[in-house]
Amino acid sequence: MKIYDAAATAQALPWGPLVRAIADTLNDLAAGRVQLPERWVLPLAPSTHWFVMPAWLSPAAGDLAAMKLITYAAHNPERGLPAILGDVLVLRASTGERLALLDGPTVTARRTAAVTLHAARQLAPQPVGPLLVIGTGAQALAHVAGFTEALGIDEVWVLGRTPASGLAFAQTLHQRGIYAEVATNLQTALERCPLIITATSAQAVCLQGQVRDDAFVAAIGAFTPQMIELDPDLTRDIAQRGQVVIDSVAARHEGGDLLAAGIDLSACQTLAEHPARQDRGPVLFKSCGSALWDLAAARCVAEEPQPTSF
Known part of the structure; x- marks a missing residue:
């Protein structure tokens, strides 16, 4: 499994390939090739919530899954911390193989x-x-x-x-x-x-x-x-x-x-x-x-490991 820090995550998600992955994922959703459960929003503390966001592609569409686990703490900037912290796990849907771990705030911002x-x-x-x-x-x-x-x-x-x-x-x-x-x-x-x-x-x-x-x-x-x-x-x-x-x-x-x-x-x-x-x-x-956009980011990383510019 490849582990990407914030800089590597940003480099793996250039705008052109990422926008194209979003368009492809929207088409797959419309065709019934995406599973998209509602995200769970769980209160951890006052003004702090945990977001659990899964989505995956059918084998015919790419056999890929993304699981985002992030914490949103509205008052974190006052503490000198990012409001969003967490990760996005990229998996092979049919086998559960871990392919990549991406920096959650960077994925959220870019997607x-x-x-x-x-x-x-x-x-x-x-x-x-x-x-x-x-x-x-x-x-x-x-x-x-x-x-x-x-x-x-x-x-x-x-x-x-x-x-x-x-x-x-x-x-x-x-x-x-x-x-x-x-x-x-x-x-x-x-x-x-x-x-x-x-x-x-x-x-x-x-x-x-x-x-x-x-x-x-x-x-x-x-x-x-x-x-x-x-x-x-x-x-x-x-x-x-x-x-x-x-x-x-x-x-x-x-x-x-x-x-x-x-x-x-x-x-x-x-x-x-x-x-x-x-x-x-x-x-x-x-x-x-939506977890749909995290899935698009996962596609971008899994399908275009050496992305080009827009």
Whole structure:
């Protein structure tokens, strides 16, 4: 069994092969070649939960399984620790052979950003940017990295919880050769940016106002019914003017942003249903996460041990 640390895990999951693995896994899910039990969310302590997330491919589709075991501790950043800790185990489904052990936080960051990339390429009316990212953590960084490298975005606006955190994040992006500015006014940034990503700890509303008719909003941070990032009025406005797409069926009962807005979740298509880009109106992509995406990462590692760039 190969053991990958964070750096090796990131190297094994380049954006191009990872996005392709996500598309392939979505096709296999639609064809009935994927087993995807609901994830278990187990409370360990106040604000700390253990996520148990299995998924596997039938022998005809690749005979591969992924088991993610991670802990999400919302207050870990205050302790100087990552909010997400854990691992993803890659196995041969028919035999149980252990093939690889991947760094869980790195898989989570990269596969989540790759799913958003896939959705943006399929659904965004203006996938060329500029990009507004709200949040300054690992998910925000992974999304900026993916969008600048895979979509060629060359202008990023940053809104942090505080001016200082936004400035520090922008400086981090500058060090990586990415042009970034701190957004001092949210509505002004929304008028400029057709691509918007919310990647916060989802303890309070971070996005409100009105987005452009050609906006693509990816709401990433809220992944339980109690969490929220989007103002319910904004969510309802996008649903009325445009289109709401969810990453998986689990988002119908886990998407706090949609539940708070009273959206008809039965009418929201999943990525596996291959929704088409509409002619007009903004798009809201609500992502809650799924073991399906960890399985795609496992495929990327097992099937492309020497990945190429995008």
